Amino acid sequence: MRRSHRVVWLAAAAWLALLSLAQAQGLPMGKPEELGFAPDRLARITETLKATIDKHDIPGAVLLIARHGKVAYFESMGALDPQGTAPMSKDAIFRIYSMSKPITTVAAMMLFEEGRITLDEPVGKYIPSLAKPQVGVQTTDSSGGPPKLELVPAKRAISLQDLLRHTSGFTYGFFGEGAVKKLYAEAKLTDGDFTNAEFVERIAKLPLVYQPGTTWDYSHSTDVLGRVIEVVSGKSLYAFEKERILDPLGMRDTSFYATDEGRQGRVAEPFADDRSFGAGAAFNDPRIAKKWESGGGGMVSTASDYARFLQMLLNGGTLNGKRYLGPKTIAYMTSDHLGAGIVPGPYYLPGPGYGFGLGFAVRRDAGVSPVNSSPGEYNWGGVGGTAFWVDPKEDMLVVYMMQSPSKRTHYRAVLRDMIYAAMVK
Numbered sequence: 001m002r003r004s005h006r007v008v009w010l011a012a013a014a015w016l017a018l019l020s021l022a023q024a025q026g027l028p029m030g031k032p033e034e035l036g037f038a039p040d041r042l043a044r045i046t047e048t049l050k051a052t053i054d055k056h057d058i059p060g061a062v063l064l065i066a067r068h069g070k071v072a073y074f075e076s077m078g079a080l081d082p083q084g085t086a087p088m089s090k091d092a093i094f095r096i097y098s099m100s101k102p103i104t105t106v107a108a109m110m111l112f113e114e115g116r117i118t119l120d121e122p123v124g125k126y127i128p129s130l131a132k133p134q135v136g137v138q139t140t141d142s143s144g145g146p147p148k149l150e151l152v153p154a155k156r157a158i159s160l161q162d163l164l165r166h167t168s169g170f171t172y173g174f175f176g177e178g179a180v181k182k183l184y185a186e187a188k189l190t191d192g193d194f195t196n197a198e199f200v201e202r203i204a205k206l207p208l209v210y211q212p213g214t215t216w217d218y219s220h221s222t223d224v225l226g227r228v229i230e231v232v233s234g235k236s237l238y239a240f241e242k243e244r245i246l247d248p249l250g251m252r253d254t255s256f257y258a259t260d261e262g263r264q265g266r267v268a269e270p271f272a273d274d275r276s277f278g279a280g281a282a283f284n285d286p287r288i289a290k291k292w293e294s295g296g297g298g299m300v301s302t303a304s305d306y307a308r309f310l311q312m313l314l315n316g317g318t319l320n321g322k323r324y325l326g327p328k329t330i331a332y333m334t335s336d337h338l339g340a341g342i343v344p345g346p347y348y349l350p351g352p353g354y355g356f357g358l359g360f361a362v363r364r365d366a367g368v369s370p371v372n373s374s375p376g377e378y379n380w381g382g383v384g385g386t387a388f389w390v391d392p393k394e395d396m397l398v399v400y401m402m403q404s405p406s407k408r409t410h411y412r413a414v415l416r417d418m419i420y421a422a423m424v425k
Helices: 003-025 039-054 100-113 160-165 179-187 196-204 221-233 237-249 303-314 327-333 405-422
Strands: 060-067 070-078 094-097 134-139 148-153 299-301 354-356 361-363 378-381 387-391 396-401
Touching (some): 196 221, 221 237, 237 303, 396 405
Antiparallel strands (some): 361 378
């Protein structure tokens, strides 16, 4: 190799190494006051979280606030595992559960941008066993007997858009009531060791709880979407996401399992008596790898990793000069996709003042909701206690990581209100 060429090659290699290191280190730090936050008001948040930990409401937490592309606040406190002695660390790994959904959604929208899928297509085009679903209709027995469940054909196919916005008619079996939800719980869909393809065949044997496109109901829709991504891409869900999203963004601690020794010791744990949610659902152990790669709830991540993902969305689909999605696609995803004809189900998790886009709850109104933020803000959370939101109007993102399912909703609201109160410019 000529010396001049070798110098150029070494310089390029050094630049790539520095770029890789910068990606792994997270977003750049900034001064709170220069980013519009009052330091004393941010200190209140620290005091509140520490008091919460001291009274054993939650074991520990990591909170990251970024604005204008820089981190204004990044703190860890409490215990990594309340059964041990290690303190919570900023690089702690959390089960993010349904915060997996936005990552799976972005993966699907990459295929959408490439013209490999369209959102009006029926799911049955890619998964034949879902081509002709049936809907469970619960009827009252006029003679006073127990309700009956009748199966009727779906009036239309489940579309890919239905999967993305939770209007597919699928449901979850660990919350709510009704004959179909009971069937989901009794089917024990998540028991055993199975692939995404095998999971979809399990769910295909069950009826839908609503006619497709009529009702928002939180569900396994994103798990089914993960299988669609596999069929279209020809790769496993993780392989596709690792290649197209996780590695390029430097999300080195984000995956479906944390099996290597260096990451196992960083997994955050809940209190021993706070490990379950809903009917028969409990915390998994991400240190034990299984075949299932749940696009709807199976990932683990860190606050820094997830903040990079959100910053890419907030930037309109780019980070560090690399484009992942187009800005019009991001705008489309973060618009309300429910419309006047779709009914919020009895367990409408986005809450008052919110619609639902493709993978996120989307704020419609400045008021109405009991928590503060701006119209256009989008968010979601995980059942284990993690949560995020992105406020494009304020050019801000927030990642909150903890493992306490019983306390998840209260402290999300507390932190929202306190963070907006700390924003003074």
